[in-house]
Amino acid sequence: MGRLAIPYLAHDGHPLTIRFRCLEDHDHRAYWHGKYNTLKDDPPRLYGVEAIHAAGDEIHVTEGELDAITLRRLGLHAVGVPGAALWQPRHRRMLAGFSRVWVWGDPDEAGAELVTRVCKSLRTARGVRLRDGDVTETYKAGGADALLSLIDEASKTK
Ligand SMILES: [Zn+2]
Structure with missing residues (x-):
């Protein structure tokens, strides 16, 4: 198999x-x-915690490991929550030192829930609004520009 x-x-x-x-x-x-x-x-773990040590002021949180790998191809520092429901209160501490935490939930109910949960536990967190699929699908359809413009858009919203 x-x-x-x-x-x-x-x-x-x-x-x-x-x-x-x-x-x-x-x-x-x-x-x-x-x-x-x-x-x-x-126990539920964050994928790719080495990014926490490598990152500067900002870090990205994705829904799923493969989306974190996709963001890394763009040179971004990313960790993955293995599933929308698996964000743990203890993960908050690991990301507390960043001035900005970008959260990439899938464009569905579970993804919205992930964004809400992370933003509730970290006031530095901002949701990035995916519309046409998850991070990897968006990358395949529109390349790096499609993802970077979503970050740009999120940075202009409160
Ligand atoms: Zn199977």
């Missing part, structure tokens, strides 16, 4: 955990797993 392994590394590079994304185009539930699969009893 096709699985993409997504390693979670600490800032010194040692592995914290690993998640798997099923690459099969089937109904995952019929095979007794989800699209994303985690090691048993592993």
Whole structure:
């Protein structure tokens, strides 16, 4: 079965955990797993915490690991929340030192909920409004400019 392994590394590079994304185009539930699969009893973690140490004043929070990887291709520092519902109060502390935290929720209800939750816990957080799909889909359709113009737009809203 096709699985993409997504390693979670600490800032010194040692592995914290690993998640798997099923690459099969089937109904995952019929095979007794989800699209994303985690090691048993592993607590929800932010993906890519090394970005926290590498970033300057600003950092990006995405919904999902792959969107964080996409933003990194633009040279941005990004961490991923593995799912909209998995933002934890303790993650707030990890991002408290930034003057601006950009939050990229998918353009659906769960994504809006993620943006709301992060913005409630961090007053430096601002939602970036995706309209035509998630970060990676927007990148595929419109390239880096499409994403950068959304940041620009978000920076002009209160
Ligand atoms: Zn599957």
